[in-house]
Amino acid sequence: MCGIAGYISYAPLKDLRLSERMHHRGPDADGIFKDDFVQLEHKRLSIIDLSERANQPMFSEDGNYVIVFNGEIYNHLEIRKELIAKGYNFRSTSDTESLLYGYVEYGEKILSRLNGIFAFALYNRKKKEVILARDQYGIKPLYFYHKDNVFLFSSEIKSFLSYKQFDRAVNYDAIVNYLQYLYCPGPITPFKFVRRLDPGHSMKIRLGADKFTVDPPARYYQIPFTGSYREMSESAWVDELEQSLLMAVERQLLSDAPLGFFLSGGLDSSLIVAMAAKVMKHSDFNCFTISTGSDMAEEGLSDDLHYAQQVAKAIGCKLNIIEAKPEILKDFDKVIWHLDEPQADPAAIHVYNISKGAREKDIKVMLGGTAGDDLFSGYRRHMALRYDPLFDLIPSVIRKKATSAVLAIRSESPWVRRAKRLSTAMRLEGRQRLVEHFSWHPLNKVMHLFNPEVAESIDHSGISANYYLKLLREIPDEHNKLNQMLYLELKTFLINHNLNYTDKMSMAAGVEARVPYLDVDLVNLSTTIPPSLKMKGNNTKYLLKRVAERYLPHEVIYRSKAGFAAPIRKWIKTDMRPMINERLSVEALHKRKIFSSTAIDQIIAENDSGRSDNAYLLLALLSVESWMNQFVDA
CATH class of the missing domain: 3.60.20.10 (Aminohydrolase, N-terminal nucleophile (Ntn) domain)
Known part of the structure; x- marks a missing residue:
């Protein structure tokens, strides 16, 4: 590396x-x-x-x-x-x-x-x-x-x-x-x-x-989503997937330098750790996890620490706990510098701090669970696809009226936030709806933030919705919507979001991050698994969970998804408020001449009052401002 x-x-x-x-x-x-x-x-x-x-x-x-x-x-x-x-x-x-x-x-x-x-x-x-x-x-x-x-x-x-x-x-x-x-x-x-x-x-x-x-x-390589799936019994699929995963883990243990593992307590990283213990025939190795504390409830997520501790105890590995304290926000600019791009995701800070902790123990290589969700269907947007046939039965006029009522709700509840994102997608048709599931903020809301002169200069040729639709044309024979979405995951969110911060932030600490789920043979195999075994009913990662039953406690496998997050909504209103006041002030925005101070003041006020959840939009604006300052101005 x-x-x-x-x-x-x-x-x-x-x-x-x-x-x-x-x-x-x-x-x-x-x-x-x-x-x-x-x-x-x-x-x-x-x-x-x-x-x-x-x-x-x-x-x-x-x-x-x-x-x-x-x-x-x-x-x-x-x-x-x-x-x-x-x-x-x-x-x-x-x-x-x-x-x-x-x-x-x-x-x-x-x-x-x-x-x-x-x-x-x-x-x-x-x-x-x-x-x-x-x-x-x-x-x-x-x-x-x-x-x-x-x-x-x-x-x-x-x-x-x-x-x-x-x-x-x-x-x-x-x-x-x-x-x-x-x-x-x-x-x-x-x-x-x-x-x-x-x-x-x-x-x-x-x-x-x-x-x-x-x-x-x-x-020279195309992910082989061909619309053709191998017909085998469920038990045969469990056996084959297990062997492919074990082979991937064994390959990626190749190293002359000390190895360690990311262990969030979620299914994906826990299974990698358990399989590594089986391959190496011992469990005397270091795992690292993050403790996010009780503030995660406001994000609609839970702290994974309990599950990481449970997995470490069951396997017998050493668990190193890295505290995620609000003080790490002092590293905000450093994180953007290392990312090279204005990504708005607190997970980058976690990867950096875990990697620093690993390097302090002279560990240069870390294996993690990145891409398990992208291969086997682990995100809420994958679950939302179950409702697509129902949406298609509802006339567009009725759908838009119903979604307008949802979008008008004023609440910071995690359930309301998710309902609003689903409602935004419901208003669209076909592949446009599929693509909309990837969006965090409506395009018209984003465009409203720019000064008119800048907005007029944007030609929209590189706007992501167009790129997503172009990607779908690369797999003309794949008609299953779940597999279409998984292809988009592998070609966009995984590469340009998760893998970018995983590589950049681990390397910022001089640590190589490995991704066993992206073993070439394993990925190729995953495209031949019937979609009905990736998500069965409302049970995401169904086949992967069946494999995990052979390695992990039931409580770890069948639990709600937590995610590698942080209490951003709380931080935006408290710890990060001085940064917002300084960097998104009228004076700073007028100097930059990119964003409208009136529009920015409006989204700050809406977020403060609870009329609209703009926490991640404000984080994204701060990320852009930090990137501009370090890469354009400097």
Whole structure:
């Protein structure tokens, strides 16, 4: 696990080091390669082969190929065995070298064989080509900037700020997304000229005599939602899913550095911990959880600590409890800095603090339960799909009248909040309704926040609703609504929200976060499971729960979902109020010239009086303001 960066430019970029702003990603070693037009940089966090032989940039034996790599290839030993049989010699035991020679032997075909988390840049010096690639599900980040005959790439956006000519023009379509969805799906970012390389894609930069050309990103992997499901008995499915999960966990225990586990007390992380104990044949390892206290009731959630303690006792592992106190809000700007994006989710703070606690015990690798909900249906919006056939039977006029009454209710009750979100979706038809389930705030409410001049400049081409609908066209043969929604989860919310903060905040503490549920074989298997076994009636993650019955206490499996949250609604009215008064004041907003002070004052007043729940919208605005201050102004 590391940080990579570099550039391609025919104009001299003297002394430019992009990776210096992400030393946290690789405190163990750093390296650089540079020739006339290409520079590759690396910051290393030593996980597999801790010796200097595994440092990067790494060169092939003939010196033609140079690679910088971030991640882990869990099946690299299988690939290495083939390569040794073909006559390749290895100087290290690192997965980087297996990947390097895998590319030398198989070219880009090696990408479809990799099972791991990765982003890398590889330079073929004879062919004068640089290839960038990102793993199948976007677990590892990779950004690029292309303007004025300069191409930059990095694991983190903040690296580009080191380039003095970097164009900091803001992409307001992205800002709309951060306010409406709390994250920004797809390849666009808050910067107009910075994009993400999509998961499961590679791209090639070709160096000519006096200029370079950039090929469009090319897909090498597609999540196989085909509408075709394997017919097996329920008990056979439980057996097969269990074996696939055990294999995924076993693969991801590969490490020469100490391992630990996220243990929230929820089903997903608890099952990973229990399976790890079975695979390792012992449970003498460290798990980490967060204690959010009694304030979670206002969010409609419960503190998971009791369940984490119950799981740790049942398995016999060591449980380290990290206190989530309001004082951690002093780290708000630091969190946005590390995220690279104005994401509004307190879970990022929790990941950071847990990772810091793990690193204090010299643990460099943490396995967690991220993506269990996205593969097997664990969110409330998945449950809402059960009502779709009923909505379709109700005439649109009646639906709109009924939902208007719900939307007019003035209450801060968690149940009312959920009813309002469901009502907003009910007003729409077909796929538009499916997409609306991902929205936190109505688009018209978000657009009302902008100054008229800024609102008029937004072209809406990158607004997320359009992107979601485009994604659904990629799986034309998948007609089941639950699987359509799971595809959207895997392509948007998971990548651009959960995985972004999981990677960035764990790496901010020098810790690698692994995601066993996103093992390639396991994901491919999940798409062949009949949707009726993913959600049975109102029972989400049905098949996964059946597997968990073999490992965990019944109380842990069959309980209401808590989530990795924090008492944001309380904090917005108390601890964060001075920040709101300062950063969303009339003076500050007039200086920024993006948002309407009148509109912002209105949503603050509505939130204070309880007329409308605007806590997360205010958190999103604070996140945008923090990002603007650190990435645009600085």
